[in-house]
Amino acid sequence: xxxxxxxxxxxxxxxxxxxxxxxxxxxxxxxxxxxxxxxxxxxxxxxxxxxxxxxxxxxxxxxxxxxxxxxxxxxxxxxxxxxxxxxxxxxxxxxxxxxxxxxxxxxxxxxxxxxxxxxxxxxxxxxxxxxxxxxxxxxxxxxxxxxxxxxxxxxxxxxxxxxxxxxxxxxxxxxxxxxxxxxxxxxxxxxxxxxxxxxxxxxxxxxxxxxxxxxxxxxxxxxxxxxxxxxxxxxxxxxxxxxxxxxxxxxxxxxxxxxxxxxxxxxxxxxxxxxxxxxxxxxxxxxxxxxxxxxxxxxxxxxxxxxxxxxxxxxxxxxxxxxxxxxxxxxxxxxxxxxxxxxxxxxxxxxxxxxxxxxx
Numbered sequence: 400x401x402x403x404x405x406x407x408x409x410x411x412x413x414x415x416x417x418x419x420x421x422x423x424x425x426x427x428x429x430x431x432x433x434x435x436x437x438x439x440x441x442x443x444x445x446x447x448x449x450x451x452x453x454x455x456x457x458x459x460x461x462x463x464x465x466x467x468x469x470x471x472x473x474x475x476x477x478x479x480x481x482x483x484x485x486x487x488x489x490x491x492x493x494x495x496x497x498x499x500x501x502x503x504x505x506x507x508x509x510x511x512x513x514x515x516x517x518x519x520x521x522x523x524x525x526x527x528x529x530x531x532x533x534x535x536x537x538x539x540x541x542x543x544x545x546x547x548x549x550x551x552x553x554x555x556x557x558x559x560x561x562x563x564x565x566x567x568x569x570x571x572x573x574x575x576x577x578x579x580x581x582x583x584x585x586x587x588x589x590x591x592x593x594x595x596x597x598x599x600x601x602x603x604x605x606x607x608x609x610x611x612x613x614x615x616x617x618x619x620x621x622x623x624x625x626x627x628x629x630x631x632x633x634x635x636x637x638x639x640x641x642x643x644x645x646x647x648x649x650x651x652x653x654x655x656x657x658x659x660x661x662x663x664x665x666x667x668x669x670x671x672x673x674x675x676x677x678x679x680x681x682x683x684x685x686x687x688x689x690x691x692x693x694x695x696x697x698x699x700x701x702x703x704x705x706x707x708x709x710x711x712x713x714x715x716x717x718x719x720x721x722x723x724x725x726x727x728x729x730x731x732x733x734x735x736x737x738x739x740x741x742x743x744x745x746x747x748x749x750x751x752x753x754x755x756x757x758x759x
Contacts, residue, residue: 421618421619423556423557423560423562423564424564424569426557426560426618427555427557427564427566427569427576428569428571428574428576429616429618430448430451430453430555430557430612430616430618431555431566431576431581432574433616434447434448434597435581435584435585435588436584436588436590437588437590437593437594437596437597438585438588438590438593438597439585439590439593440585440586441581441582441585443593443597443601444581444585445457446601446603447597447600447601448555450600450601450602450603450608451558451600451608451609451612452557452558452559452609453555453556453557453558454555454556454563455553455554455555455556456553456554456555456563457552457553457554457578458552459578466514466515466516467514467515467516467535467538467539467542468512468513468514468515469513469515469542470505470510470511470512470513471486471510471511471513472509472510473508473509473510473511475487475489476511477494477525478527479499482498482499483496483497483498483499484496484497484499484502484511485497485523485527486511486513487525488522488538488541488542489541489542490541491541492524492525493522493523493524493530494522494523494524494525494527495520495521495522495523495533495538496520496521496522496523497513497515497520498517501513501514501515501516501517515535515538515539517535518534518535519532519533519534519535520532520533520535520538552565552566552567552577552578553565553566553567553576553577553578553581554566558609566578566580566581596611596612600612610703613703614701614702614703617702618703619702619703619704619705641721641722641724641725644677644680644681644725644729645725645728647673647677648674648677648728648729648732651670651673651674651732664740664743664744667736667739667740667743668740670736671733671736671737671740674729674732674733674736675733677729678726678729678730678733681722681725681726681729682726684722685719685722685723685726688718688719688722689719691718692714692715692718692719695711695714696711699711
């Protein structure tokens with residue numbers, strides 16, 4: 400028997416899993432689990448998420464609209480009178496009466512663009528009998544439900560990711576993550592005073608709040624899905640920029656080659672000016688790429704970003720190396736042009752010197 404056995408080392412599979420960045424679902428769950436224990440209400444919870452860079456959709460209407468605009472297919476059009484059009488409300492048998500001045504027909508009268516700006520609208524049954532009045536916010540909700548029939552409830556998208564996570568589908572170890580679950584968990588957390596960290600996030604004044612929050616929760620972004628990857632994903636831009644600059648460079652070189660004897664010094668100066676402009680832009684792009692590279696290394700060392708040596712090398716080869724090569728070529732060509740201009744200027748000076756008696 401081994402007394403006080405030490406913790407068993409991780410298997411290779413466990414170690415490999417731990418080295419991967421978290422998925423968007425894992426990030427959302429870890430974030431919710433932390434915040435629901437530290438905020439006073441759902442409003443603070445939502446504000447914290449937004450200030451940390453998350454996108455939040457929850458179908459909650461915080462205030463009643465003063466105006467609402469939507470488009471209606473011709474199939475929803477029921478009838479018209481001298482002053483009104485009648486449209487069926489989506490997924491209901493009720494018709495709403497809309498003044499003609501608030502309707503604009505598009506696409507050869509196949510689609511109606513409707514602008515609602517009245518407080519209430521009259522509703523009728525399919526036979527045209529008056530039923531009741533509906534307020535603008537109720538009508539707005541009906542048309543919004545039509546556009547996102549399958550997208551109800553709390554949906555959260557972590558910063559840098561492309562897709563929303565439907566929280567009602569998340570359930571780990573009995574913890575619920577739906578909108579009702581989150582609100583109930585917040586209401587039962589017994590929090591009276593909000594921590595300083597949460598207050599700082601709520602203020603929205605700290606640009607480094609997300610990094611500190613991720614670091615404390617040990618959240619690791621996946622390289623291919625991280626915000627820094629997408630902001631640094633300029634390989635195509637750099638390749639396009641390199642190709643554009645080199646095309647311009649080659650065009651100038653070729654033009655000078657075939658008309659070398661015809662070019663005068665003013666044309667050389669013009670070419671030099673254009674190449675200097677390209678060099679400045681190239682240097683600016685290179686500086687941005689190098690700053691991004693240093694940021695990647697820093698986040699990797701801090702454990703905030705998982706990236707392999709191969710991915711890091713690919714980033715250098717796809718972004719920094721091409722720009723360095725272009726900058727070197729531009730500098731060399733500018734130097735060559737500058738020397739050519741000086742030689743021409745020197746020859747012109749010698750031509751304009753009047754010979755002295757001693758020279759004669």
